[in-house]
Amino acid sequence: MRRPTTTLGTLAAAATLVIGLGGSAHASSGDLVINGYPIHEPSGCILHNGPAAVTNHTDAPVFITSGRWCTGPVVAVIHSGETQFAPFASNIYAP
Numbered sequence: 001m002r003r004p005t006t007t008l009g010t011l012a013a014a015a016t017l018v019i020g021l022g023g024s025a026h027a028s029s030g031d032l033v034i035n036g037y038p039i040h041e042p043s044g045c046i047l048h049n050g051p052a053a054v055t056n057h058t059d060a061p062v063f064i065t066s067g068r069w070c071t072g073p074v075v076a077v078i079h080s081g082e083t084q085f086a087p088f089a090s091n092i093y094a095p
Contacts, residue, residue: 028058045070
């Protein structure tokens with residue numbers, strides 16, 4: 001009887017994790033403008049090549065990271081209504 005109980009407990013724990021991690025996907029409301037091109041309701045990692053002027057017209061801060069695929073340290077935070085220049089090929093993360 002111990003084995004079925006252990007198996008059921010493991011399955012219940014796994015189901016709880018899956019349900020708990022589902023969460024809601026929430027894009028930032030508004031636009032993020034990169035080199036004059038708007039991205040409506042940005043979400044996640046936004047890749048771009050070369051220098052960029054980034055204007056945040058969303059309801060949340062966005063982050064410029066130095067590593068590929070939004071890894072590496074955050075080198076700038078752009079709050080709502082601000083514009084910053086990303087001087088190198090970097091990535092922008094919009095939570």
